[in-house]
Amino acid sequence: MHESPHAFFRTRARWSPWETAFWLCWAIAFFVPGANLALLTQVLIWGLFALSLDLLLGYRGIPSLGHAAFFGIGAYTAGYLGKFGWTEPISGLVLAALMAGLTGLATGRIVRGLHGVGLLMVTLGLNLLLYDFVHRSTALTGGDDGLQGIDIAPVLGLFRFDMFGRTGYVYVLAVVFVLFLLVRALLHSAWGLALLGARDNARRMTMLGAPVAADLTWAFGISAALAGVAGALLTQTTQFVSPEVMSFQRSADLLVVLVIGGAAMLYGGFAGALVFLVLRDLLAALNPIYWYFWIGLMLVLIVAFFRKGILPTLRSALQRRAKARAPQPVPATEVVQ
Numbered sequence: 001m002h003e004s005p006h007a008f009f010r011t012r013a014r015w016s017p018w019e020t021a022f023w024l025c026w027a028i029a030f031f032v033p034g035a036n037l038a039l040l041t042q043v044l045i046w047g048l049f050a051l052s053l054d055l056l057l058g059y060r061g062i063p064s065l066g067h068a069a070f071f072g073i074g075a076y077t078a079g080y081l082g083k084f085g086w087t088e089p090i091s092g093l094v095l096a097a098l099m100a101g102l103t104g105l106a107t108g109r110i111v112r113g114l115h116g117v118g119l120l121m122v123t124l125g126l127n128l129l130l131y132d133f134v135h136r137s138t139a140l141t142g143g144d145d146g147l148q149g150i151d152i153a154p155v156l157g158l159f160r161f162d163m164f165g166r167t168g169y170v171y172v173l174a175v176v177f178v179l180f181l182l183v184r185a186l187l188h189s190a191w192g193l194a195l196l197g198a199r200d201n202a203r204r205m206t207m208l209g210a211p212v213a214a215d216l217t218w219a220f221g222i223s224a225a226l227a228g229v230a231g232a233l234l235t236q237t238t239q240f241v242s243p244e245v246m247s248f249q250r251s252a253d254l255l256v257v258l259v260i261g262g263a264a265m266l267y268g269g270f271a272g273a274l275v276f277l278v279l280r281d282l283l284a285a286l287n288p289i290y291w292y293f294w295i296g297l298m299l300v301l302i303v304a305f306f307r308k309g310i311l312p313t314l315r316s317a318l319q320r321r322a323k324a325r326a327p328q329p330v331p332a333t334e335v336v337q
Contacts, residue, residue, distance in 0.1 A: 019267075027173070030169060030170060037164065037168075039277060039278070041165055041172050041237055042277055043278075044172050044273075045172060045176075045230050046230075046254075047270035048229065048230040049231075049254060049257075049273075050257045050258050051226060051270075052067065053067050053254055054258060054264065054266075055183065055219060055226070056220065056223045058263035058265070059187060059196060059199060060196075060215075060216065061199035062220075063123075064123040065123050065252075066125070066126045066127025066128070067127075068245065068248065068250035068251040069127040069131075070100040070104055070223070071100075071245055071250065072245040072246030073099050073100040073103055073130070073224075074228025074230065075096075075231030075235045076141065076147065076235075077092075077096040077099045078096045078236055079235045079240075080147070081095060082150035082152050082236070083147060083148075083149050087151050087152055089152050089153065089171070092232060093233070096229060096231065097226075097232075100224045101221045101224050102221070104220045104222070104227075105218075105220060107224070108216055111123070112213045128248065131248070134243045135243040142242070144243065146241055146242030146243075147241045151239070152236045165237070168236075168237035171236075171237070172233050172237060176233075179229065180266070183226070187266070195215055195219060197210065198210065256299055257272035257273050259272070259302070259303070259309060260275050260299070260302055261310055265311050265315075268311050271309075271311050272310070279298060
């Protein structure tokens with residue numbers, strides 16, 4: 001029996017053929033002549049970044065206005081390592097994840113008892129604090145000029161980052177795919193189910209004995225670590241980092257990406273990143289001054305017609321279509337005697 005297409009959009013433990021097709025498309029893109037690998041690399045990085053926020057917002061119900069702080073910590077960690085002699089990229093990712101993850105754990109510990117506006121203010125405050133620090137500390141970070149002189153060694157000692165972005169694309173795709181598998185497995189574990197339960201009813205989960213507060217802290221830490229890896233990937237593939245990686249604008253754009261694609265869906269961030277970045281490039285090329293106006297208009301239209309995001313809306317439509325095509329049971333009164 002063939003699996004219906006809407007199975008692709010579900011968060012499920014069993015691997016779907018549609019998921020295989022999704023990742024194969026990314027692999028095939030490498031061999032397509034004229035493919036914009038630089039843009040596709042950015043989409044993958046943003047997809048991982050959005051997945052990190054979705055772990056908090058979609059799967060735990062915790063909003064954040066300062067996720068760019070963790071992204072920036074990872075980016076600057078990789079930048080400093082590359083600038084001062086630690087050029088091996090994979091270990092650089094590990095250290096970037098560690099630095100961002102520890103910051104996330106500390107943040108999670110602080111916001112344990114907070115809700116609503118108070119929680120938003122803490123995450124926003126962290127973002128603004130770190131942004132102001134890297135912006136003003138010109139001796140350490142280069143200020144608006146950014147951290148320059150970053151050197152990244154060949155991946156595995158064999159594949160040097162080239163100006164065409166081919167090595168960078170394969171490297172980012174491999175890292176994102178591995179981390180996606182880890183997050184997918186984590187969300188289908190007992191911990192992931194407890195996270196969803198706390199999102200729906202934290203008080204009930206506490207009464208059942210689930211460590212809701214500790215799970216929230218770990219969710220912040222894991223989410224921050226993923227964001228840190230995304231930031232490090234950006235630094236390693238561009239060999240440059242500036243305060244813009246920690247700006248509130250980046251946090252806001254991340255929320256837009258997740259709203260477009262759909263929260264609480266593993267692939268929502270990737271769909272949102274693809275739509276957002278492709279449209280951003282096209283609109284910026286057409287109108288470099290007012291392109292953000294059109295992005296805002298697009299967001300309004302998406303919220304109006306795709307209330308839960310693109311993927312959740314498509315999933316609902318496919319489910320309705322499958323239900324309509326399903327054979328209807330014959331009432332007993334219509335059975336021929």
